[in-house]
Amino acid sequence: MAKRGKVNQRQRILEEAAKLFKEKGFAGTSMRDLGGEVGMEAASMYNHIKSKDEILESICFYVSDTYIAQLAEVKQTEASYTEKVESLLRRHVHLMLEDGAAVSVANNDWKYLTGDKLTAFKEARKSYEQGFATLLEQGIAAGELHPVNVSVALFTILSAVRWVELWYYPGRGISAEELEQNIITILLNGLAK
Amino acid sequence: MAKRGKVNQRQRILEEAAKLFKEKGFAGTSMRDLGGEVGMEAASMYNHIKSKDEILESICFYVSDTYIAQLAEVKQTEASYTEKVESLLRRHVHLMLEDGAAVSVANNDWKYLTGDKLTAFKEARKSYEQGFATLLEQGIAAGELHPVNVSVALFTILSAVRWVELWYYPGRGISAEELEQNIITILLNGLAK
DNA sequence: CCTACCGATCGGTAGG
DNA sequence: CCTACCGATCGGTAGG
Structure with a gap:
């Protein structure tokens, strides 16, 4: 037992x-x-x-804590900015594949958090977005990335990964590695030839 | 009055x-x-x-009907596949800017539809996705687009636009035209140089 | 971990 | 378009 x-x-x-x-x-x-x-x-x-609310809090902060830890990991790496962005993107896809339900809840149901917890979650998310945006800015300044609007690039990237959890299951005719590589190719190299 | x-x-x-x-x-x-x-x-x-459910139905089908009409419009255009994809993308951004709340509801709350309506909505969405996917396939076959997995490309595109409604308001320091152009550049040409 | 139950709130109807 | 109200269900507690 x-x-x-x-x-x-x-x-x-x-x-x-x-x-x-x-x-x-x-x-x-x-x-x-x-x-x-x-x-x-x-x-x-x-x-x-303790309560239904506390369940939601545990799920949301588990996800935001993980994101923030991943950003810190990637930032201290020695690599080009393009590689850092790619690495962070891979981690996004990984977390989606491993813990899709939790990520989904943090993305969609965080709005039901209340009081301090709502404030803290919004701050955590903002801090993550700031960190990611800085990476993009540095990549542009270094001439590695196209000089696009950083906020637009940031949110386009973050959103582009969110469907994975709704669509992917092993046996979809595509492996997790191929899935990951395809998303990275589209976002880094674009769709058009 | x-x-x-x-x-x-x-x-x-x-x-x-x-x-x-x-x-x-x-x-x-x-x-x-x-x-x-x-x-x-x-x-x-x-x-x-008639009921709370009927409100949800009206909103969801208004959005799916609009998407399907836009796809039909673009398909009968005489243009390259790249241009057709770009045109469809622009319409996605436009609808998001014009009727963001309704689009948001159709994206997130369709799951509360019941019975026939749920079935019909899922079918409408599937038919739209099929039509869009065909466009991408044709573009790849014509050598205009990178040979990526079509489903991955489709959902990456569709998701990449969803954040607009949560983030954008006039006076964001970026015009609607710039916003649109940035998204299209990222998705068609990619982030990396 | 369950039974029994609480006050509050829900979608919706009757009748005017 | 409002008042009054319905049965059902909600999150949560008491007590064992």
């Missing part, structure tokens, strides 16, 4: 919640729905989590 | 609903919230609409 510690059960609740929130939205998912997936009465889950 | 016919009031309800659904999600918006924005009791709106 697998051990069912408090931590494990909490983790299970968070994982099932991410799947349900992605599918039906935070507001569209009831604690009774979630209980059904976890195999527990709604009331029983309150032994492992 | 402006005339307040039944049709006008219905239109106002749909417009306010699109804004609220975008902001708080379909499930997160109550009919009382909506009544507050429209300036009417929740119960009174039922003289103009």
Whole structure:
């Protein structure tokens, strides 16, 4: 029998919640729905989590923390700016493939955060965007990248990856590596010959 | 005094609903919230609409109908495939700028459609995607576009435009024309030099 | 971890 | 277009 510690059960609740929130939205998912997936009465889950809001917070900050850590990793690398952008892009695709439900929730349901948590999440996101934008600016200044509007480039890149989670599953007729390479080719080299 | 016919009031309800659904999600918006924005009791709106679900349907199908009409327009044009793709892209950005809230709802809240309407919406979307994909395939076959995976290219393009509505407002330090041109440059010519 | 239950809020209807 | 109200469902608590 697998051990069912408090931590494990909490983790299970968070994982099932991410799947349900992605599918039906935070507001569209009831604690009774979630209980059904976890195999527990709604009331029983309150032994492992504080509130429905706290579940959302855990998922959103897990994602924003990961993004920020990845940016820091890439920044301290010794590589050209083009390579740094490419590397960050690959990490985006990877996280999407590994933890797509959580990324989806952080992208779409962060707006249901409240108070301090909402403020903190917006700040984390802004700080990540600033860091990424700086990378693009440096790449342009160094003559490595086309002199496009940095904000437009930033959001185009960030959005371009978001569909992956809705579309990709192994056995799609394309491997994860090919998927990644295709996205990078389109964004770095463009569609037109 | 402006005339307040039944049709006008219905239109106002749909417009306010699109804004609220975008902001708080379909499930997160109550009919009382909506009544507050429209300036009417929740119960009174039922003289103009059949149900909350019907509001969502009207918004989603307005958007999918528009997309499909734009695709048909572009397809019958005499132009290179690259130009057709560019033209379709420009229309995407335009609709986003003109009717951002509705586009946002069709992108994010279509999942709350039910029964026949859900089926019909999915089919409309699939038919649009097929049509767009065919354009890309033809462009590749003609040697105009890089030989990338068509599905990957399609979804990368469609997603790359979605952030516009969340970010852009006149006075952003960039005009609508520049915005459009930057997005097209990035997607067609790529970021790297 | 469950049963029983709370006050609040939901979409929607009746009747005027 | 409003008042009054319906049954259903919500997030969450008490007590065991």
